[in-house]
Amino acid sequence: MNKLIILSLCVLVVITTLDAAATKFTTKYDNVNLDEILANDRLFTNYVNCVLEKGKCTQDGEELKKALPEAIKNECAGCSDKQKEGAKKVMKFLHNNKPAVYEEMLNKFDPDGSYREKYKKESEEFFKN
Template identity: 30%
Template sequence: MKFLLVLSAVLALTIAETYKTTHDNIDVESIVTNPETLKAFTQCFLDKGECNEIAIAFKRVLPEATATACAKCTPEQKHMLRRYLEELKKTSPEDFEAIKQEYDPEGQYVDALRAAIADA
C-alpha cells in the first residue's frame, strides 16, 4: 500500500501541469528584434494597446507565471519570457519598469522569476 502511495506521488510530480504549448514554436527572435512588434506586445501586456492571439495567450498566464517563477512554463516558454524581458530591458528600460510594476508591484517575485528563466 505504501508503495502505491509513493508511486502515485512520484507520478504526480513527473506529470506536472504546464501551460498550453500552442505557441511554443513561435519565432521569439522575430518578435523581440522588431521594435514595433516588441512595443505592441508590451502595450498589450500593459492594457494600453490591442492584443493579437499570441499576446493574449501570454498575457493570460503572465500574472501566475510571474508569481510562481514560471513553475508551469515549458522550457520554450521560459526562453521566450527571458528573451522578451532581456530585449525590453535593453531597448526600453521604461517599459521594462512598467511591466515589473504591472506584474510585480511590490518586487516580491522578479528575482525568483529571473533566476528561474536565466538558463532558458
C-alpha cells in the same frame, strides 16, 4: 478499510495529476519567432500594449497576458523549457534595450516590489551575463 485507503490514495493521485496538468501553459505558441518580434518595433509595441492593457491583443498576446501573472508568481513552474528560454530572452532584451518598458512591466506585475526583492540576488547574476 484497506480498500477505502487505496481508493482515497487513487483519488488523491488523480486530483494531483489533474491539478498539475491544469497549471501547465499551452505550448501552441512555442514556435513564435521571438527574435522577429523583438526586432520589429510595430510587433513589439503591439505585444507590449496588449500586455500592459493599452491596446488590442492578438490571440497569442491574450494568452501571454493571461499567463504572465501565474508564471511570475510560480517561477514559471507551468512553463515548457522553450517558454523558460523565451522568457529569459525577452527579459534580457527589455532590461538591456527597453528599460522604460522593463520598468513599466515590473510596476504592473510587481507593484509592491515583493518579487524584485525575492529574486534580487538571482536577477543581479542573471543580468550580469
